[in-house]
Amino acid sequence: MKKIDKLIVKAFIGPFILTFAVVTFIFLTQTIIKYFDDFVGKGLGFGVFAELLFYFALNTTPVTLPLAVLLSSLMTYGNLGEHFELTAIKSAGISLTRVLLPLFFFSILLSFAAFWFNNTVVPKANLSAFSLLWDIRQKKPTLSIKEGIFYKDLPNVAIKANKKLPDEKTLLDVMIYDHQSGNGNTRVILADSAQMYTILYDRYLVFELFDGQSYDDYSSSPQQASNKNQFMRNKFKRSKMVFDLSSFDMQKTDKSLFTSHRMMKNITELNYVADSLQKQHKEVRKNLLSSIKQYYFYQHGNQKDEVKPGKWVDSIKNVKFAAYQTRDMLSRAANQARNIRSTTESKVQETESLAKERRTFIVEKYKKYAQSAACLSMFLIGAPLGAIIKKGGVGMPVLSAMILFYYILRFLPAG
Numbered sequence: 143m144k145k146i147d148k149l150i151v152k153a154f155i156g157p158f159i160l161t162f163a164v165v166t167f168i169f170l171t172q173t174i175i176k177y178f179d180d181f182v183g184k185g186l187g188f189g190v191f192a193e194l195l196f197y198f199a200l201n202t203t204p205v206t207l208p209l210a211v212l213l214s215s216l217m218t219y220g221n222l223g224e225h226f227e228l229t230a231i232k233s234a235g236i237s238l239t240r241v242l243l244p245l246f247f248f249s250i251l252l253s254f255a256a257f258w259f260n261n262t263v264v265p266k267a268n269l270s271a272f273s274l275l276w277d278i279r280q281k282k283p284t285l286s287i288k289e290g291i292f293y294k295d296l297p298n299v300a301i302k303a304n305k306k307l308p309d310e311k312t313l314l315d316v317m318i319y320d321h322q323s324g325n326g327n328t329r330v331i332l333a334d335s336a337q338m339y340t341i342l343y344d345r346y347l348v349f350e351l352f353d354g355q356s357y358d359d360y361s362s363s364p365q366q367a368s369n370k371n372q373f374m375r376n377k378f379k380r381s382k383m384v385f386d387l388s389s390f391d392m393q394k395t396d397k398s399l400f401t402s403h404r405m406m407k408n409i410t411e412l413n414y415v416a417d418s419l420q421k422q423h424k425e426v427r428k429n430l431l432s433s434i435k436q437y438y439f440y441q442h443g444n445q446k447d448e449v450k451p452g453k454w455v456d457s458i459k460n461v462k463f464a465a466y467q468t469r470d471m472l473s474r475a476a477n478q479a480r481n482i483r484s485t486t487e488s489k490v491q492e493t494e495s496l497a498k499e500r501r502t503f504i505v506e507k508y509k510k511y512a513q514s515a516a517c518l519s520m521f522l523i524g525a526p527l528g529a530i531i532k533k534g535g536v537g538m539p540v541l542s543a544m545i546l547f548y549y550i551l552r553f554l555p556a557g
Contacts (some may be wrong), residue, residue: 146231147244150218154245157217162210169202170195180279190278197271204260208516211249215524216531218245223532242525249521257514261408269406276400287313287338296347296385298322303336311338316351318383328359333381340387349383356381404506412507419500423493430489434482 174181174195181191222228222241231241287293292302298321303313313336320329333354340347358374400406407415 146236146241150222150241150244151248153221154214154218154248158210158214161213161217162206165206165209165213166199166202169206170198173198173202177275180275186278190274194271194274194278197267197274200263200267201271204256204264204510204513207252207256208513208520211252211517212520212524215245215521216528219525219528220531220533223529228529228532238526238529245521245525246518249518253514253517256517257510260510260513265406265408268403269400272403272405273400292319299385301349312336313338316354318349329356331356331381331383341384345387347385347387349385351381351383352379354378354381404503407503407506409507409510412503416500416503416507419496419503423496423500426489426493426496430486433489434485 219228219241222231228238228241232238287301287303287306289306290302290304292300294300300319300321302317303315305314306312307314314334316331316333316336318331318333320331322329331351331354333351335352337350337352338347339350354377356376356378358376359372404412404415
């Protein structure tokens with residue numbers, strides 16, 4: 143490697159790392175905003191957020207790499223042109239093509255590395271990210287009792303407090319419906335005040351009730367069917383109720399349940415699924431004739447014979463029947479026609495669904511190739527453009543990159 147190559151590669155590496163970090167941060171911010179409603183009120187720790195952001199950072203790498211290459215190549219050759227280094231290089235008899243050559247080879251290596259990363263690491267990162275996101279969505283919100291509203295996230299109980307003090311632990315004018323017996327609202331607890339706190343490393347919630355009464359209705363209990371009007375009322379100065387908070391923990395879902403999605407597969411697995419769907423598609427089309435053949439028959443007297451495909455038989459031609467027989471035959475023919483239409487429509491929908499699903503897997507496969515080749519394409523666009531505009535820094539290169547990406551996303555056909 144000559145000194146000029148080292149100079150250009152060194153001038154490129156710094157902006158590339160910087161732009162890659164900035165673009166990744168922007169995409170992660172967009173992801174957090176997209177799933178923000180799933181995080182609110184769940185009481186997730188920093189470790190869960192860090193794990194999820196790490197997986198999504200890996201997920202966005204194939205998208206951020208081409209944009210980072212575009213920005214860094216614009217900045218690199220813009221800086222060289224702005225400080226007349228490109229002019230000095232040309233005056234020494236070195237062509238612009240020779241100046242682009244070291245980063246061209248670097249972009250090729252980066253494209254191969256991006257393809258390996260997209261095919262090997264990204265599917266595993268997607269599997270971990272979306273399975274964790276599913277667990278977060280299924281997690282119950284943290285305990286938050288609001289004034290005047292029944293809180294029902296605790297199992298088999300509904301709690302309402304008309305007043306909640308600023309310490310977030312003391313409740314006034316408390317009403318509790320206890321459904322643990324499984325007989326409906328047969329037990330009601332009223333208390334002037336209550337204190338709530340957790341014990342045993344936040345595994346259990348304790349409600350300490352003061353100055354209240356409990357009402358038990360035994361009339362709707364099967365065990366007390368003979369006592370239709372039996373009620374029980376107990377007064378207490380102080381009472382405790384303990385609730386298990388295990389249902390608020392985030393449960394880990396088996397990752398194998400998500401492996402069927404195309405984003406969790408590499409190219410080999412995508413090809414295998416696409417071939418399987420194509421075989422199913424051909425099998426459904428092949429069996430269509432045999433599925434509707436059973437509905438084609440003609441009847442003459444008491445004889446019932448199947449009709450060969452393509453052969454037309456008129457069951458009432460040159461044969462005289464009574465009016466009721468004709469109506470009966472026509473009614474059965476209409477029913478058979480409806481059955482044929484229903485069967486055909488269902489088979490057509492099935493074939494269309496299989497074909498559409500197969501196309502999504504094929505698109506996902508070629509997307510991996512396209513995202514890798516985009517690194518080289520963005521360099522071939524950004525490097526000459528940077529040499530033309532002759533502006534470095536983060537001003538003109540960023541503006542040019544934004545306009546270019548807007549043009550690509552706005553005017554090029556999708557899919």
